[in-house]
Amino acid sequence: MAPLPEPPAESPLPTLATAAEEPDAPARWRDRDLDALRTRGLTIPVEGIPAGQIADSFLAARDGARVHNAVDIMARKGTPVLSADDGTVLKVGTNTLGGNVIWAFDPSHRWVYYYAHLDHFRPGIREGQALSRGDVIGYVGTTGNAPKDAPHLHFQLLRLIEGKHYSEGAPINPVPLFVGTAVSH
Ligand SMILES: [Zn+2]
Numbered sequence: 001m002a003p004l005p006e007p008p009a010e011s012p013l014p015t016l017a018t019a020a021e022e023p024d025a026p027a028r029w030r031d032r033d034l035d036a037l038r039t040r041g042l043t044i045p046v047e048g049i050p051a052g053q054i055a056d057s058f059l060a061a062r063d064g065a066r067v068h069n070a071v072d073i074m075a076r077k078g079t080p081v082l083s084a085d086d087g088t089v090l091k092v093g094t095n096t097l098g099g100n101v102i103w104a105f106d107p108s109h110r111w112v113y114y115y116a117h118l119d120h121f122r123p124g125i126r127e128g129q130a131l132s133r134g135d136v137i138g139y140v141g142t143t144g145n146a147p148k149d150a151p152h153l154h155f156q157l158l159r160l161i162e163g164k165h166y167s168e169g170a171p172i173n174p175v176p177l178f179v180g181t182a183v184s185h
Helices: 016-021 025-040
Strands: 071-074 080-082 087-095 099-105 111-121 136-140 152-159 170-172
Touching: 087 111, 099 136
Parallel strands: none
Antiparallel strands: 071 152, 080 136, 087 099, 099 111, 111 136, 111 152, 152 170
């Protein structure tokens, strides 16, 4: 499929109300959303890890039948985990599989980033806090179901689906969107 033309830089983001006026518009805008994300790219969310060192495990099997739908970035325990994009902290919490996790919105609130298996959070990080690309948000660990001898960041990119919880968004492979090498702090 041919790439869709970019909207002019000064045009506002389309709203859902406008989308409803054109029956075929939502799909078009979803693609435009992905084009916009691809254009700005994602910062590799683990400090010091070059893109070439990240194995694309998006379609790998997990626990038998489950598809991974995420990427695992291997790193030493305690390596800073960086915000992949500008945005806002949506949730700081803990769950069985992910251990210590952070959910964050992108600036347009169309995309959600999920960071899991954190050893610990950046002290003071809280829900609603603004994030800049490259901000330290936590540290690589093995919490949740991560093997204790294989610390890594489980990173997921989700496209929000209207009317669904943010954790039920559609997973998109983030690996082709990574740009450059994470900077050192
Ligand atoms: Zn994973």
